[in-house]
Amino acid sequence: MKHTVEEVTLANGAKGLLVHVPDATVLDVYINFRAGEYLVEREKWEAPHLMEHVLLGANDKFPRARDFQAEVEKNGAYSNASTDVYDIIYETECADFEWDRVFGLLLIAITQPLFLQEEFDAEFGNVREELSARANNHYRQLGANTRKAYGLVAETDRERLELMENVTLEDVREHYRRTHTTDNMRFVIAGNIGKRKATLLRMLETIDLPRGERFAMPDEMVQPLKSPVCIPNSTVDTMYFYIDTFMNRRLHEDEVDALGIVNAILTETLYSKILGTARERGLVYGMNSGYQQIKLSSNLWFGSQVSVTNAAALFDIVIEQLGNLFRGELAEADIAAAQAYSIGRYQRSAQTVAATAAGYTGRYFFDEYIDDFYKVPERIQAVTKQSIVDVTRAMFTDGVGGLGVYGKCTPELAKQLNDQLAVLWKQVN
Numbered sequence: 001m002k003h004t005v006e007e008v009t010l011a012n013g014a015k016g017l018l019v020h021v022p023d024a025t026v027l028d029v030y031i032n033f034r035a036g037e038y039l040v041e042r043e044k045w046e047a048p049h050l051m052e053h054v055l056l057g058a059n060d061k062f063p064r065a066r067d068f069q070a071e072v073e074k075n076g077a078y079s080n081a082s083t084d085v086y087d088i089i090y091e092t093e094c095a096d097f098e099w100d101r102v103f104g105l106l107l108i109a110i111t112q113p114l115f116l117q118e119e120f121d122a123e124f125g126n127v128r129e130e131l132s133a134r135a136n137n138h139y140r141q142l143g144a145n146t147r148k149a150y151g152l153v154a155e156t157d158r159e160r161l162e163l164m165e166n167v168t169l170e171d172v173r174e175h176y177r178r179t180h181t182t183d184n185m186r187f188v189i190a191g192n193i194g195k196r197k198a199t200l201l202r203m204l205e206t207i208d209l210p211r212g213e214r215f216a217m218p219d220e221m222v223q224p225l226k227s228p229v230c231i232p233n234s235t236v237d238t239m240y241f242y243i244d245t246f247m248n249r250r251l252h253e254d255e256v257d258a259l260g261i262v263n264a265i266l267t268e269t270l271y272s273k274i275l276g277t278a279r280e281r282g283l284v285y286g287m288n289s290g291y292q293q294i295k296l297s298s299n300l301w302f303g304s305q306v307s308v309t310n311a312a313a314l315f316d317i318v319i320e321q322l323g324n325l326f327r328g329e330l331a332e333a334d335i336a337a338a339q340a341y342s343i344g345r346y347q348r349s350a351q352t353v354a355a356t357a358a359g360y361t362g363r364y365f366f367d368e369y370i371d372d373f374y375k376v377p378e379r380i381q382a383v384t385k386q387s388i389v390d391v392t393r394a395m396f397t398d399g400v401g402g403l404g405v406y407g408k409c410t411p412e413l414a415k416q417l418n419d420q421l422a423v424l425w426k427q428v429n
Contacts, residue, residue, distance in 0.1 A: 001356045003190070007370060010205045013214075016187030017360055017370065018197060021353050027099040027191035028357045029092050029106060032365040034215040035179035036086040038153045044171050045155050046127065046164035048179075049083045051172040053123040056081055056090070060112035065119055068109065077102045085153050086217060087365060088179075093354055096192060103203065110180065111208040120169045127164065131157045138233070138240045138406050139303065145231055146242055146404035151223035152294070181212025186365050190357035217295040217366075222246045222400050229404035230414035236407030239311055243302040243318065243421060245401030247394055251291075251298045255394070257379045258387040259300065263289045264338035265330070265388075266321060267302065268345075273321040273334075274302070283310045283317070291395075293366075300395045308408050315420050325392040326427050330385055343377045393428045401425065 003021045040047050056079065057065035072079050077094035079102075090110060094102035134140055135157040147154035155163065185207075189200060251259065266274045267289040278284045287304035306314050324330060350356045350373065363369040403418040 013183035014185040019190035020193040024192040024353045025096050028354045030188045031090045032186040033088050035088040038218045043166045047167045047171045047175045052081045052083045055113045057119045058114040142406040146229045149229050152220045182209050183212045188361050222297050225402040228414040228418035230411045231406040233407050240305050240406040242404045247298040248398045255391045258383045258391040259291050261338045261383045283314045328389045342380050396428045399425045
C-alpha cells in the first residue's frame, strides 16, 4: 500500500510515526506505553494486565464500561489493548468519517479512567478466564517455561493465575500513575493524515497526562540451560518442542535480512529444506522457525509438534540442513527462490492500512527504528550466500541454547534428544 512516513517529536516528550495513506477509508491508531510486567515485582505480576483491562472501562465521560464501548463501536469502530512483558498497546480502527470522534474517545479512556472497584472485580474474573484458557495452549506454556529457564523475564499462565490473587485495585492505580506519562508514550497513526496532521498532533500534545520517563528495556542476560526443559503431560499424545539458540548481542540490520532468508530456506514453505524434507518423509505435519531480539541478545528458534517415534528422525533433518548452511552447501537457485518468496510475502503483508501501520510498530516501539518499507525488497535481494552462512553460524557460536519439550516426554527422552542436537553448537566452534 503506497504511503509516506514521518516521525514527530512533541513538546510533551511523546514521539511517534504518522503514516500517510492517500485515499484511505479508515484510520488506525496504536499507542504504546513501556508498562509491561518487568516493571513490577513478581508478586504483582498481573497488575499491568489487569490495569489494561480496567482502563478501557468507565471514565469521566462514561459511567460504565459498556457505555463507553457502545459509544466507540456504534459506527463499527474497533478498539482493543494488549499487554506483554515489556509494553502495553492500545489500538483502535475506525471509519475515516469519524476519525476525530473515535480517536478522542481513545484519548479519554487513556487519560480519564475511573478504575471502579466493581469493574476491577469483573475484569479480575475475565482475566482469570483468559489465563485459564491460555493455559491449555501447549506451545505457549512451553515457551514461557523455556524463557524462564534461560533466565529471561517470564511467568507461565498457571503461575500468573496464582500471582494475580496478590493484585489490588490500588496496585493497578499505582502502575497507571507510574507508567502512563507523555515521555513514556509512543504512537503509530496510519490513514489519510493530510490536512488532519495539525489536529492529530494538537490532540496528542495536549493529552492530559503528566511528564515522566521512557523506561529502559531490562538488561536480560541469557543463561545456558542446566538441562533440557521437560514438561510431561499425560493428556497430550504428541511432543511439542522448541529448539533455541542465542547470540549474545543484537543483530545488525543486514544480519536481520539474512536471517529472514534463512527461515524461508529452512521452514517457511512446503519445499523448504527442513519442513519440505520432513513432509516428504511423513515425519511432521508442520514446522516453524523465527528470530527475535531483546536488549542484549538475539534468538533463533525452531518449533513443532511431532510424535515421539518421529522426533529423532526430524532432528536429524534439522542437524543436516543447518550443517549444510554452516558449510556453505547451498545452491544459488535456492537463495533466489527464498528471496522471491520473501519479497512476495512482504508485499502481501501490507495490503491494508492496519497491516501497514502494524509493520512499523514492532521495531519502532522496541527501539524507535523506522524500517524503510520501499527498500525492503532491495535489502532482501542484497542477501548473499556468505551473509546467510555467516549469520547462521553466528547464531550458534556463543554456545547458548538447547531443547524444550512438552507433552508425551520424559527427562530421559529430553536428554537424549538434547544430546543429539548438541552437535549444532559444536560444529561452529
